[in-house]
Amino acid sequence: DQQVKQNSPSLSVQEGRISILNCDYTNSMFDYFLWYKKYPAEGPTFLISISSIKDKNEDGRFTVFLNKSAKHLSLHIVPSQPGDSAVYFCAASAKGGTSYGKLTFGQGTILTVHP
Amino acid sequence: NAGVTQTPKFQVLKTGQSMTLQCAQDMNHEYMSWYRQDPGMGLRLIHYSVGAGITDQGEVPNGYNVSRSTTEDFPLRLLSAAPSQTSVYFCASTPDSSYGYTFGSGTRLTVV
Numbered sequence: 001d002q003q004v005k006q007n008s009p010s011l012s013v014q015e016g017r018i019s020i021l022n023c024d025y026t027n028s029m030f031d032y033f034l035w036y037k038k039y040p041a042e043g044p045t046f047l048i049s050i051s052s053i054k055d056k057n058e059d060g061r062f063t064v065f066l067n068k069s070a071k072h073l074s075l076h077i078v079p080s081q082p083g084d085s086a087v088y089f090c091a092a093s094a095k096g097g098t099s100y101g102k103l104t105f106g107q108g109t110i111l112t113v114h115p
Numbered sequence: 116n117a118g119v120t121q122t123p124k125f126q127v128l129k130t131g132q133s134m135t136l137q138c139a140q141d142m143n144h145e146y147m148s149w150y151r152q153d154p155g156m157g158l159r160l161i162h163y164s165v166g167a168g169i170t171d172q173g174e175v176p177n178g179y180n181v182s183r184s185t186t187e188d189f190p191l192r193l194l195s196a197a198p199s200q201t202s203v204y205f206c207a208s209t210p211d212s213s214y215g216y217t218f219g220s221g222t223r224l225t226v227v
Contacts, residue, residue: 004157009155036215041221042220043119044218046216051213089157091158095213101165101209102163104174105158105159106157107156
């Protein structure tokens with residue numbers, strides 16, 4: 001039972017354009033969402049997060065949008081740069097109950113930004 | 116400040132052998148976790164800890180043991196290695212569940 005899903009295994013965009021990565025979740029207890037970026041042979045690095053009390057969070061070129069009614073979040077990268085080429089993972093956690101402190105990850109989306 | 120340090124970086128085991136993957140963090144983080152990454156599966160939680168002396172199972176705990184005797188260290192033990200445990204293993208830590216986890220660089224394990 002995949003509680004966090006990234007349905008696009010890969011995405012290819014031109015440098016300077018917008019990259020939109022999508023993520024869906026099924027567990028209504030999730031209240032904190034994160035995006036991680038991973039380069040080959042390295043560990044994932046934290047990119048940006050959003051709490052369920054918000055619907056948008058920005059950090060420089062990165063913006064995360066949360067649609068709680070649709071159980072959907074997206075990461076926008078504007079403008080995209082070749083150095084953004086990596087695997088992007090969506091993750092979710094629930095602050096309460098037995099899920100406290102646990103992260104559930106999606107399968108990842110490979111982003112390729114072409115010069 | 117070394118962050119999260121994992122050793123070894125690479126390991127080849129024979130089926131049935133046991134070994135311990137080491138993880139240490141120097142940030143005084145309470146929360147620590149172990150994940151495995153397999154193609155098409157994302158990262159799956161094996162075990163996690165919310166503080167010294169407290170551990171709990173994640174999504175895929177079978178075949179693995181953990182203990183947390185200090186805040187800094189969170190070793191992962193493979194009891195009897197199986198080819199299905201061939202994977203890349205990541206250790207991570209965070210001061211609080213409201214923050215993003217910091218990940219180590221991973222251990223690539225092959226069981227033959």
